[in-house]
Amino acid sequence: MARIAVVAGDGIGPEVVAQARKVLDAVLPGVQATEYDLGAARWHRTGEVLPDSVLAELAGHDAILLGAVGDPTVPPGVLERGLLLKLRFAFDQYVNLRPSRLWPGVAGPLGNVKPGEVDLVVVREGTEGLYAGAGGSLHRDTPAEVATEESLNTRHGVERVIRDAFARAGRREQRKVTLVHKTNVLTHAGSLWARTFDAVAAEHPDVATEYQHVDAAAMFLVTQPQRYDVVVTDNLFGDILTDIAAAVTGGIGLAASGCINPEGAYPSMFEPVHGSAPDIAGQGVADPVAAVLSAALLLEQLGHAEAAARVNAAVAAELAGRAPGVALRTAEVGDRLAAHAVA
């Protein structure tokens, strides 16, 4: 039976994770969940971000379900570098998977895009690039200060994530992969990405390909999001593009993500794209759909495709049935989703 580590975290994290667990319990009875207390609250209380002993325990699970961590009083980088990115890197979660659909019933911000027309997935590299932490500064707080950030890219890292994107595209209807980079300015990394992309593409004659600069892709995600199927890109570009994709498909309240180690050598991690939203925490009004869709990605990754499909169908029914302007209650949405998923 699947062993899941649950990091509910801060703010609305525990509220939405509780719904994801309701749904998981419903579709996969007997799943074993262990809670881990990590995030801003623990850091404030103990000064600890991610003790080695906890990292070792997490490694023994099949997957991690994460709510959201952070609050405005924690200095930038502490939890991001110390917890979220630490887990992505330590568990070699090189596929950061971010699907975006404009679900029927959801009013997106784009006047000319109809529900059902957008169904894309961004395969964001998760262990390299500007997220490597290779930077520094000199002469801090003087007029002579310099600060650097270095993007590190390896053929190893680039090839494996591009292979994953092509494999995913091959299982989808449209079978198209768009590479997004900035080859005209970042010529070294861009060339590595483009050459690797072309080499992998040559092995997949059944998959259509295109290339776009990141600025053009950012624009087209707004003007023609329908054109995308699978998008593969580097860590930082993926961070930005997936927030645009979320925005045009109804907001980060609906955006799920998986930080995946496809080989299963380490646990994969599943989390809503949204943050801890301290402004609405504790009120029971956060939308748990992103957390529940993240749980569906978890199910899929662990081989429970049929259970995942039932969760997605429950979400589709929930969203299609939402009356505009009616305030939602987090726990009620969770109840409805769990009930629908097993109906």
Next chain:
Amino acid sequence: MARIAVVAGDGIGPEVVAQARKVLDAVLPGVQATEYDLGAARWHRTGEVLPDSVLAELAGHDAILLGAVGDPTVPPGVLERGLLLKLRFAFDQYVNLRPSRLWPGVAGPLGNVKPGEVDLVVVREGTEGLYAGAGGSLHRDTPAEVATEESLNTRHGVERVIRDAFARAGRREQRKVTLVHKTNVLTHAGSLWARTFDAVAAEHPDVATEYQHVDAAAMFLVTQPQRYDVVVTDNLFGDILTDIAAAVTGGIGLAASGCINPEGAYPSMFEPVHGSAPDIAGQGVADPVAAVLSAALLLEQLGHAEAAARVNAAVAAELAGRAPGVALRTAEVGDRLAAHAVA
């Protein structure tokens, strides 16, 4: 009398620049323009991108008006690094200015945003960051290949562009500056930007400030573009965010930009954000508004605020009067704009 260097360039570049010149001639009779043949066509013919002698001649002008350079047959980076970025760096054009307005009469893609509600300007750093060209690769075309790109940031470079942003905000109605970076991941450069921003902000108590991570800003530009006034950000983030801002305000057919050396030690350069659009080149159907608005920025920079205002008013009238679905003719739009600007 102002001496302008004109680089019409490739594709639709010459078509739209011709209209910008019509308008310039109308509002500033006697302006001296010298044409320079640079871009893909010259590179194909001669192998030259930007000879030193041409760079030296350009330096003797008050400003440069550029159409668009490039075509798909030129390898990525050749014209970008060799011409566009070369000029931005050689002429220390550290303020890359990109205003976005949703003009009355323009149907933007966002259902809930009305014309007139969006009026923002991105002050993008133009001489540092990942555009510095500090990168390399090893073991190319082997499984061991690594490629790096380095973002270089100096207190000097960051402070001067932030000062420019605050000065601009102080002259605007809303008086607000949003810093966009990714301080939670790019901790070294992010800290330099954030500390410098706070220091300059302290000198401008009359200007409101906020900070956003680049992924959040990308999202809010789609969901609430009305919230922005002046946005200041680094070179790469600015590249991406300005294309989103263009997309939500009617597309890059309307987006103007100035690469500005505020001290006037070197010429500033003005160019539409769009490219050479080879697919529609030669047909006389490209929208010259972005080029004409870039000419208005040029006028403003050279101290002809009143002439700039007349060009902007002509554009406002043109856009307000466009009937939906009616194909435009580049030269006719130019004629109308020139006539209106002096009426």
